[in-house]
Amino acid sequence: MSTPLTYASAWHAPVLVEEVCSLLTGCETILDGTLGGGGHTAALLEAGHRVIGLDRDPAALEVATARLQAAGIAGRFEAVLGNHDAIEEIPALEGRRLDGILLDLGVSSRQLDDDARGFSFRPGVLLDMRMNPTQPLDAAAWLMESDAATLTRIFREAGDEPRAARLAAEIIRRRERHPFAVSDDLVGAIRAVLGARSGPGEFARLFQAVRIAVNDELGGLARGLETLRDRLAPGGVLAVIAYHSGEDRIVKQSFRAWSTACTCPPRQPMCTCPGVAAGTLLTRRGVVALETEIAGNPRARSARLRAWRRAEGD
Numbered sequence: 001m002s003t004p005l006t007y008a009s010a011w012h013a014p015v016l017v018e019e020v021c022s023l024l025t026g027c028e029t030i031l032d033g034t035l036g037g038g039g040h041t042a043a044l045l046e047a048g049h050r051v052i053g054l055d056r057d058p059a060a061l062e063v064a065t066a067r068l069q070a071a072g073i074a075g076r077f078e079a080v081l082g083n084h085d086a087i088e089e090i091p092a093l094e095g096r097r098l099d100g101i102l103l104d105l106g107v108s109s110r111q112l113d114d115d116a117r118g119f120s121f122r123p124g125v126l127l128d129m130r131m132n133p134t135q136p137l138d139a140a141a142w143l144m145e146s147d148a149a150t151l152t153r154i155f156r157e158a159g160d161e162p163r164a165a166r167l168a169a170e171i172i173r174r175r176e177r178h179p180f181a182v183s184d185d186l187v188g189a190i191r192a193v194l195g196a197r198s199g200p201g202e203f204a205r206l207f208q209a210v211r212i213a214v215n216d217e218l219g220g221l222a223r224g225l226e227t228l229r230d231r232l233a234p235g236g237v238l239a240v241i242a243y244h245s246g247e248d249r250i251v252k253q254s255f256r257a258w259s260t261a262c263t264c265p266p267r268q269p270m271c272t273c274p275g276v277a278a279g280t281l282l283t284r285r286g287v288v289a290l291e292t293e294i295a296g297n298p299r300a301r302s303a304r305l306r307a308w309r310r311a312e313g314d
């Protein structure tokens with residue numbers, strides 16, 4: 001197999017490509033629930049699988065489809081627009097057999113780099129951050145409409161921010177005087193609370209927290225993972241790459257629970273459940289990238305890949 005960066009494009013450089021392909025070996029039809037630039041899909045197509053590439057960003061579908069066609073490997077590929085958190089609402093997936101499902105969570109590099117998409121803290125960028133541009137709520141609206149409790153929770157849980165409540169109060173104080181519209185409005189509030197020396201690291205972390213809220217990334221994953229599991233054919237594999245500790249926790253806890261035979265509450269004296277695990281954990285601690293991959297693709301540093309196989313007889 002080629003080295004991982006062979007599958008990189010101007011849109012995105014995929015991580016852990018060989019590891020993903022190895023875990024999905026033997027799966028005939030795979031749903032790539034985060035098509036992005038089509039890097040993982042390209043590798044899976046080359047390995048002989050059929051791939052349904054799903055993304056909620058129509059621009060990603062267009063770019064990936066053109067790229068796979070140009071490479072002459074689109075014969076076993078189908079592009080579908082939709083959200084993997086609610087695949088039951090996607091007519092094109094109804095009744096389809098899925099032997100493998102891949103989620104490579106978060107956003108593509110191009111989405112982040114394109115100022116018009118509004119993810120960046122660079123000066124003057126409109127606060128947008130929607131992966132799906134037809135979604136009504138953008139980042140500016142989220143910052144203007146969320147109450148103190150919601151702002152605090154998101155900055156604490158998704159942004160790991162100890163001064164989350166102060167930041168929430170600062171945003172509310174500022175938005176009463178001047179509506180939030182551009183990156184500078186949020187940067188100004190962060191600086192006011194974290195101090196003038198706060199810089200790109202803090203902005204990136206707290207802008208990411210807003211992005212996670214605007215796209216409901218943690219809530220959506222928590223709601224959608226079980227549906228994805230139930231759509232797997234017997235013996236099928238669900239593989240998820242997470243970059244954020246909150247996402248990884250959801251995946252880890254779900255995969256552990258689904259691999260446990262007894263699901264009775266821990267204090268219950270006698271087992272009363274069917275006592276059969278729904279499947280098997282394939283990656284005990286999660287797979288991380290090697291230093292050689294991280295050297296070529298720094299984004300790989302925070303990636304953790306976990307996989308789970310549905311029981312054969314289930």
Ligand SMILES: C[S@@+](CC[C@H](N)C(=O)[O-])C[C@H]1O[C@@H](n2cnc3c(N)ncnc32)[C@H](O)[C@@H]1O
Pocket residue numbers: 012013014015033034035036037038039040041054055056057060082083084085104105106107108131220
């Ligand atoms: C990290 S990128 C995937 C990159 C891809 N693996 C590649 O090789 O280029 C994540 C992609 O998933 C999409 N995405 C994120 N959450 C989604 C969701 N809930 N449903 C559908 N697509 C989603 C984003 O729009 C983005 O294009």
